[in-house]
Amino acid sequence: MLRKLSGLAISLVIAVIAFILSYVHPSFEALAISIILGMLFSNILEERRFLDEGIKLTIKVFLPVGIALYGTQLSVRALDPAMTPLVFLTFIAVFTLVYLIAKWFGLRNNIRILLATGISICGASAIAIVSPLINSDGEETSISLIVVMIYGLFGMIAYPLFANLLGLGIKEFAFVSGTTLPMIGQIKVAASTYGAECVETALKYKLLRMSFLVFLVTLTVFLSRKEGRRIYVPWFIAVFVILAVAVNLLKMDRLSEMSAPVSRFALSTALAAIGLSVDFESITEEGIKPLLIVALSIAVILSVQFLLFQIVM
Numbered sequence: 001m002l003r004k005l006s007g008l009a010i011s012l013v014i015a016v017i018a019f020i021l022s023y024v025h026p027s028f029e030a031l032a033i034s035i036i037l038g039m040l041f042s043n044i045l046e047e048r049r050f051l052d053e054g055i056k057l058t059i060k061v062f063l064p065v066g067i068a069l070y071g072t073q074l075s076v077r078a079l080d081p082a083m084t085p086l087v088f089l090t091f092i093a094v095f096t097l098v099y100l101i102a103k104w105f106g107l108r109n110n111i112r113i114l115l116a117t118g119i120s121i122c123g124a125s126a127i128a129i130v131s132p133l134i135n136s137d138g139e140e141t142s143i144s145l146i147v148v149m150i151y152g153l154f155g156m157i158a159y160p161l162f163a164n165l166l167g168l169g170i171k172e173f174a175f176v177s178g179t180t181l182p183m184i185g186q187i188k189v190a191a192s193t194y195g196a197e198c199v200e201t202a203l204k205y206k207l208l209r210m211s212f213l214v215f216l217v218t219l220t221v222f223l224s225r226k227e228g229r230r231i232y233v234p235w236f237i238a239v240f241v242i243l244a245v246a247v248n249l250l251k252m253d254r255l256s257e258m259s260a261p262v263s264r265f266a267l268s269t270a271l272a273a274i275g276l277s278v279d280f281e282s283i284t285e286e287g288i289k290p291l292l293i294v295a296l297s298i299a300v301i302l303s304v305q306f307l308l309f310q311i312v313m
Helices: 002-021 030-042 049-073 081-104 109-120 123-134 138-166 170-180 184-194 196-211 213-224 235-249 253-276 289-312
Strands: none
Touching (some): 030 123, 030 253, 081 109, 081 170, 123 138, 123 213, 123 253, 138 253, 170 184, 196 213
């Protein structure tokens, strides 16, 4: 019993710390902090096998709950349908480009899928949701999450600088930041340099991107399936889709508000447990290739967006 409780208790403590830190600054993502703190803690221990049972129990309990409840966060009822085509095309372009360039660089299939997912949709949350569907291990999840977080933090600082240099207006910058930065907090910080109107518009683009997660879940399961193996849909994904549909068809704003912190905390706890199972040496094997892949992909996307702005303007 003590062996099970130790891994579970440490994961919960890490999640609480990450949750508190996430309120310090908008750019701090609880899920990303959780997995990093988990790795830091486990790698200072000389012996960590006593955590294994608790880690497995934590992931088994908290990851499905977090994923299922996350469906309530995909409400797009208040968004302008006219936004959908351009945002969807950008999402498809980002996912495809990251995936294909990662394949060209020779990255493992699971890492390709997770990188493309995290960059194209909603960062850590999307990676946490897709990871169990493709049976990714802790190493693959950690690499993808850390790379996406690093890109987001860099983009949060660099986007406004380049936007001023290139003379982008509020509408253009709202579209760029809202469709390519991975996490909501990073979008808020970057867009705030252009004012409240830019933040509001950018977040609308971001919320629309998040709604594509339902579509992406199906795509990633297909991309990761083994030849001759039947496609299996876990119960928590079925609940996730049902809740996503329900909050958009019915007025369930109260449910969305109440479940948001529960979902984030459950996912943070699960990712803390995943971090506890990862060895630092194993995540350095890929080197800087994942970062280069993301940088190259986003550079292409941003260049195309800028050219389109010049044509339209």
